[in-house]
Amino acid sequence: MEPVSPDRVSDAPDDRFDQSVEALIFASDVPLRDEDVARAIGEVTGADTTLEDIVAAVERLNAAYRATGRAFRVEQWGGGYRLATIPEQAGVVRALFEQEAEKRLSRSLLETLAVIAYKQPVTKPEIEHVRGVGADYALRQLMERGFVDVVGRADAIGRPLLYGTTDRFLDQFGLGDLSDLPTPREVEEILADPRFSRERAQLLAEWAADNQPPPPPADSSEPVGTRLRVVVSSDSPPTPSEADDADG
Secondary structure (H helix, E strand, O other), X not given: OOOOOOOOOOOOHHXXXXXXXHHHHHHOOOOEOHHHHHHHHHHHHXXXXXXHHHHHHHHHHHHHHHHOOOOEEEEXXXXXXXXXXXXXXXXXXXXXXXXXXXXXXXXXXXXHHHHHHHHOOEEHHHHHHHHOOOOHHHHHHXXXXXOEEEEEEOOOOOOOEEEEEOHHHHHHOOOOOHHHOOOHHHHHHHHHOHHHHHHHHHHHHHHHHHOOOOOOOOOOOOOHHHHHHHHHHHHOOOOHHHHHHHHO
16 A cells, blocks of 8 residues: 655545544544444544445554654554554563563463463363362452453353453453464464573573572581572472462
8 A cells, every 4th residue: 555645635534534533543442443433433524434434544544654654553453443552662662661560460360361262261160170270369360350251151060150351351462353362383383483492591580580599698507509409499480379379
């Protein structure tokens, strides 16, 4: 598609329509659906807005952003449109929210979320069977954060609740729909990638540094070998049950 010139006349019909679409996406706190865009514009202008109109406007906006070197694009995540920064600026954006990163999902929550994402709809006993530990705390936390919700009941004894992921899950992980999840083969390829191994080694080293035990007193008679065993032991990741206890 031909790039949109930033010098286009601002009161042209397409420009006014594009500005309306851009304003709506910018102002929305959640992914904005096509029907919401059409309804809002229709209430003000009385004009009928089609899906093709909205898609064309998004394409023109992104072309203009590229042509003028903007640091954001309109992306389609979680069933709607969002303004998002380009990958090249991920580092500086991450630095801005580094304190918020401390609230990231723990390993046990991520494991539970992965089971639900790939096996949904799924019951709590099924989640616990896959992970080998209780899922009460993880499910409660994921539901409180809006990543998981109850989607029905299973046709089994006791009619246990069925859990599935939400639109917030899709939005936060940058997925258009569940079909965008990596396949098991793609996950294997990622794990086999040397770049992933280096990143994992770096994360483990940082984790070990943060969890290093304090040095023994200078007059300690403890054998050096014992101290080394303590250090190595501290580097071992917690077991699933220990991780769940820590989460609590």
